[in-house]
Amino acid sequence: MIDQKIILITGASTGIGRAIADRLAGCGFAVFGTSRRPGEYEQPRGWDLVELDVRSDESVARCVETVLEKERRIDVLINSAGYGLGGAAEEAAIEQVRAEFETDFFGLVRMIKAVLPLMRRQSSGTIINMSSGNAAVRLPFSAYYNGAKCAVEGFSASLRRELRPFGIHVSVIEPAFFKSKISETIQMGQNRIEAYEPWRTMWGEAIKRSALQGPPPDPVARCVVRIISRRKPRYLYLVGSGLRLSRWAKRWLPEDLFYWGMQKVLGVRSK
Numbered sequence: 001m002i003d004q005k006i007i008l009i010t011g012a013s014t015g016i017g018r019a020i021a022d023r024l025a026g027c028g029f030a031v032f033g034t035s036r037r038p039g040e041y042e043q044p045r046g047w048d049l050v051e052l053d054v055r056s057d058e059s060v061a062r063c064v065e066t067v068l069e070k071e072r073r074i075d076v077l078i079n080s081a082g083y084g085l086g087g088a089a090e091e092a093a094i095e096q097v098r099a100e101f102e103t104d105f106f107g108l109v110r111m112i113k114a115v116l117p118l119m120r121r122q123s124s125g126t127i128i129n130m131s132s133g134n135a136a137v138r139l140p141f142s143a144y145y146n147g148a149k150c151a152v153e154g155f156s157a158s159l160r161r162e163l164r165p166f167g168i169h170v171s172v173i174e175p176a177f178f179k180s181k182i183s184e185t186i187q188m189g190q191n192r193i194e195a196y197e198p199w200r201t202m203w204g205e206a207i208k209r210s211a212l213q214g215p216p217p218d219p220v221a222r223c224v225v226r227i228i229s230r231r232k233p234r235y236l237y238l239v240g241s242g243l244r245l246s247r248w249a250k251r252w253l254p255e256d257l258f259y260w261g262m263q264k265v266l267g268v269r270s271k
Contacts, residue, residue: 011081015180023221054107091189104148176240
């Protein structure tokens with residue numbers, strides 16, 4: 001058992017968020033996971049699944065108030081909610097791009113702004129923002145998802161320095177491909193342009209295949225436990241096989257050679 005902390009996790013109905021909630025509850029933490037439609041999912045054991053839409057100021061306020069009514073404090077915020085907008089950048093309508101950032105970036109910002117007054121009064125707290133290994137390697141046909149995750153990382157780096165004097169720690173996790181349902185939630189640009197075939201389809205299938213066939217997300221959950229347990233956690237945590245090598249290759253190899261290698265690894269055929 002670890003000293004009990006009150007933990008709020010967005011996007012905990014399935015996948016990585018659910019694995020994190022299960023792991024932390026098993027460690028003895030008081031866990032509140034969230035979902036836009038909690039009634040549609042199997043109710044968890046050992047932790048609460050509450051309603052939250054990170055796109056809504058009112059929903060965020062209600063969610064935080066629900067936790068405070070029960071526990072009177074929030075020690076850890078884990079921002080795991082998100083989805084992907086796929087296809088060529090040219091194909092997405094501006095409304096789709098706004099929706100992607102509204103969830104993956106602005107939703108995260110809403111949550112942080114809602115808990116920061118509490119954490120500053122406590123003079124303690126931990127914020128963990130979920131990014132993506134794709135934000136580092138930047139695969140094609142996921143430009144807006146990558147853009148949102150890169151925004152999360154830049155925001156988190158600055159926020160970390162701002163909050164350090166208050167005893168509040170900010171960390172980012174970049175997971176590689178783990179088994180999740182993110183492939184089921186990927187939205188495609190609504191203005192389909194045939195000129196992008198067959199590349200759009202091949203890269204899209206490769207990304208979905210990697211998510212469906214990846215290992216269970218337990219390593220990400222274990223990483224979260226390590227972050228929470230450390231007195232001074234690092235800024236960036238890479239989780240998953242091959243991610244460090246991919247980041248190194250992206251930095252040092254010629255661009256064309258790097259993406260040729262990624263095509264081979266992901267099974268994307270040459271045109």
